[in-house]
Every structure is written in C-alpha cells, then in structure tokens.
Amino acid sequence: MSEIVDYELFEVPPRWLFLRIETADGLVGWGEPVVEGRSHTVKAAVEDLMETHVLGEPAAPIEDHWQTMYRGGFYRGGPVLMSAIAGIDQALWDLKGKRFDAPVHELLGGRARDRIRVYQWIGGDRPSAVAEEARKRVDAGFTALKMNATEELERVDDPATVRQAVERLKEVREAVGEEVDVGVDFHGRVSKPMAKRLAAALEPHEPMFIEEPVLPEHNDELGDVAAHTTIPIATGERMFSRWDFKEVFEDGSVDVIQPDLSHAGGITEVKKIASMAEAYDVAIAPHCPLGPIALASCIQVDACSPNALIQEQSMNIHYNETSDVVDYLADPDVFDYEDGYVDIPEGPGLGIDIDEAFVREQAEEDVDWHGPVWRHDDGSVAEW
Ligand SMILES: O=C(O)[C@@H](O)[C@H](O)[C@H](O)CO
Numbered sequence: 001m002s003e004i005v006d007y008e009l010f011e012v013p014p015r016w017l018f019l020r021i022e023t024a025d026g027l028v029g030w031g032e033p034v035v036e037g038r039s040h041t042v043k044a045a046v047e048d049l050m051e052t053h054v055l056g057e058p059a060a061p062i063e064d065h066w067q068t069m070y071r072g073g074f075y076r077g078g079p080v081l082m083s084a085i086a087g088i089d090q091a092l093w094d095l096k097g098k099r100f101d102a103p104v105h106e107l108l109g110g111r112a113r114d115r116i117r118v119y120q121w122i123g124g125d126r127p128s129a130v131a132e133e134a135r136k137r138v139d140a141g142f143t144a145l146k147m148n149a150t151e152e153l154e155r156v157d158d159p160a161t162v163r164q165a166v167e168r169l170k171e172v173r174e175a176v177g178e179e180v181d182v183g184v185d186f187h188g189r190v191s192k193p194m195a196k197r198l199a200a201a202l203e204p205h206e207p208m209f210i211e212e213p214v215l216p217e218h219n220d221e222l223g224d225v226a227a228h229t230t231i232p233i234a235t236g237e238r239m240f241s242r243w244d245f246k247e248v249f250e251d252g253s254v255d256v257i258q259p260d261l262s263h264a265g266g267i268t269e270v271k272k273i274a275s276m277a278e279a280y281d282v283a284i285a286p287h288c289p290l291g292p293i294a295l296a297s298c299i300q301v302d303a304c305s306p307n308a309l310i311q312e313q314s315m316n317i318h319y320n321e322t323s324d325v326v327d328y329l330a331d332p333d334v335f336d337y338e339d340g341y342v343d344i345p346e347g348p349g350l351g352i353d354i355d356e357a358f359v360r361e362q363a364e365e366d367v368d369w370h371g372p373v374w375r376h377d378d379g380s381v382a383e384w
C-alpha cells in the first residue's frame, strides 16, 4: 500500500532540516525543507502540513498534494510555507522514483544533458585572501566560482569601498585567468545607486553574473541596473513560486534565475519555473548552499531542463576539506565530480542513499544557526 503512514524531521548541523516519510509498504523518501536560520519555524510548518494534508493519504498524486498544501490554507507563499512544501515535495518525488525504480529526471521526461557544471564559493561573508582560495579551487578541478562583492555597504558609499571590491575581483581574475567563470554575489547588500556604480566598476573583470544586485523586494529596479551594464543579471534565491518569478520574466532584465529547490516549492514547482524561464530565454542556476537532499533535487531538475546553466553546491569531499554534504550519504561517491562537472546520479528517486544512522546521531546535536545581524557604523541595521 502506498499510503503515507509516518514522517520524521531531523534538525542536523550545520543548519539543515531533513524530512523522512514512509509508506505502508515500507518505502522511505527524503526531503530537505529548510530556510537557512529558520529551521525551527519551517519544521513547525512541515508538521502542520503533514498532519493536515498528507499523512494517511496516498503518496502518488504529487500534484494534488502540492495544490492542496499551497492553496488549501487560503494564505500562500513566502519562504517558510514554500520551503515546507518544497521538502515534502522532494520526499514524495524520492518515493515515486523508488516505487518505479527510476531516477526523478527520468519520470520528468528524461535527460537533457549527461552532467551539469558546478560552481563553488570562495571567501566568506567578509571576503579576504580570495585569490589564493580561488587558485586552490581551480587546481582542484573547478571551472566556476562565486564570491561576495562586498561586506556591508552604505546606501551611498565611498570610492575606497568600491575600489576594494574591484581589487578583490581583479585579483581573483588574475589568479585564475579568463577560462574560469566567477559569479559575484551582491547578496542584497547593495542599494540601487551603488549597484549601478559597482556593476560599472566590476565590468572590466567580466564576472559570470552579478547576483541579487538589489534586494528581491526591489526587483522592479533591476531594469535600471541592467541598463548600466553588460554583465548578466542573476537573482531568485529569495523568490518562492511561479508567481514570484513571472514579473522578472515579463520585465526582461534578468538573464539567470536561481530558484532554490528547498525554498521555491520543490521539484514540482521549480521544473515549472524552469519551463517558464525557457520561454523567456532565461537560464536557471539553482541556488544550493544546503545539504545533500537539496543538492540531489537540484541535479534532478538540471538533468531534464534544457536551460540549466550551472549548479551551486557548497561542499564536496573531492574538492574540499569540509565534507558535511557527503557525510550524510551512505555512498559518498554518488556525486561524481570531474572537470568541474557533476554526473547525474542514476539511482532511483533522488539518486542518493541517506545514511540514516548518521542522521539520527547528528540530530542529537543542538542546531541553532542564525544569519548574523550586521550594523553600520552609526548603529543602524545593515543587510547581511
Ligand atoms: O548565494 C548564496 O549561496 C548566498 O546568497 C546564500 O544563500 C546566503 O548566504 C544564505 O545562505
């Protein structure tokens, strides 16, 4: 029988939430419903949705579950609810793949590519020594990187601050050469006037894209920024549905969208967003500074989306001393990296096996990660 009879949630380090659901005939599916820094809140939302709409129901009709969860409550959308739906949706797709012994991308129409290019972060929130880090990543096989543009920025900041951002990118470009792509994340830290100034100053060093050049609540300003630069514009990690994305498609100023498989309603929704993007000649580069289930979900959608450009991923044992992502996997080699690409896993469902014993052990730890609160010199709150 395919009714959902049980579910369990695990808050695990460094800042993730995993969902395990089980059917009456013993199949298990995994999802990763999380907003960075809001795992307790998303957990409560998942419990609410599971208890109200999903538990006791057949697992198969994913679209019906999605519609019920999204529309059933009258109030819709936003990071918490859409991330909760996302994780449940991933787990339902994982179950479906296991039931039919096929990878999710096969059930979504089959491959559009054999592998997907990946990029890796360099530097942290306060980027320094990025050139050296960039070189290390490229030596390890990466062909694409991403870095923060700046630290906190005033609404109108001084030339020295702009110069520093430019120097940083220039050093990276000099360290890695012209055959490596470097995305620059403005992280919503930048006001519209500074976005225009920074874009112009960074342009000679040819970033792959500038990301969140303004906060998503100011997406109506993207056209103005785009008019001042030839650098591709990326955004989308803080947008949560087709309805959030439709305006940037219609407006035409965005070149790359970055929906997050764990924030924007899951596999069902992001596949639809990807198709909408395709119709507007926009690429997708799914956002993923998250764990193995989120990454596996991204790769399944990349596999069957012709307009997938590149995949963000946080850590991998082959390239990185930190290996949180792979620690949770029964087979750490399932993400097979070569030449800056990762192969599309061919196992059933999401294509990964979660090491359940390890998850249970990690869930014993107290997980309480929150995004930092930054302040300007005058004490007012700055964007992180
Ligand atoms: O593009 C990224 O990966 C970053 O903007 C992260 O989403 C942010 O630091 C919160 O985790």
Ligand SMILES: [Mg+2]
Pocket: 185, 187, 211, 212, 237
């Ligand atoms: Mg970002």
